[in-house]
Amino acid sequence: MPSIPRRDRRGDTPPPRTGSGETETLRGFLDYLRTSVAAKVEGAPEPQARTAAVPSGTNLLGLLNHLTSVERAIFLGDDVPDWQATFQAAPADSVADVVARYRETVERANDVLDGCVELGAPVPRPRHGRPAPSVRWALTHMIEETGRHAGHADILRELIDGSTGR
Numbered sequence: 001m002p003s004i005p006r007r008d009r010r011g012d013t014p015p016p017r018t019g020s021g022e023t024e025t026l027r028g029f030l031d032y033l034r035t036s037v038a039a040k041v042e043g044a045p046e047p048q049a050r051t052a053a054v055p056s057g058t059n060l061l062g063l064l065n066h067l068t069s070v071e072r073a074i075f076l077g078d079d080v081p082d083w084q085a086t087f088q089a090a091p092a093d094s095v096a097d098v099v100a101r102y103r104e105t106v107e108r109a110n111d112v113l114d115g116c117v118e119l120g121a122p123v124p125r126p127r128h129g130r131p132a133p134s135v136r137w138a139l140t141h142m143i144e145e146t147g148r149h150a151g152h153a154d155i156l157r158e159l160i161d162g163s164t165g166r
């Protein structure tokens with residue numbers, strides 16, 4: 001395998017120091033991961049950002065597009081009929097488009113979370129045919145989902161241009 005020169009070596013950003021409460025801790029870690037994964041995709045060169053670097057077809061834009069869909073489903077109540085399709089960005093979408101859409105979705109999700117005072121209560125979002133998960137479950141799931149894909153994004157970005165760090 002050819003070696004890729006390291007072009008951008010960002011310093012590692014340590015995990016956040018949060019308040020002592022469960023809500024502050026969960027939201028702090030989720031926002032930390034959200035910022036990290038968006039930074040991995042931001043500025044990635046075309047067409048490499050949408051080109052699969054592994055046999056599964058995983059690519060940077062697809063990962064962030066997928067995370068946008070998950071945020072929208074969990075916190076905003078969107079129905080996603082085909083989860084596999086969320087792993088591909090539309091051909092017309094640029095890197096900047098996908099990052100901006102993700103950040104806008106995160107902002108909307110945080111607006112919903114700002115109104116949640118009880119972690120055991122259901123996420124206040126419309127969802128036809130299925131009960132909403134608890135706020136605690138939603139935050140924990142999004143931390144797991146975002147962390148998992150942030151790790152994938154770390155590897156994919158390094159393969160593209162050698163960029164490392166959070």
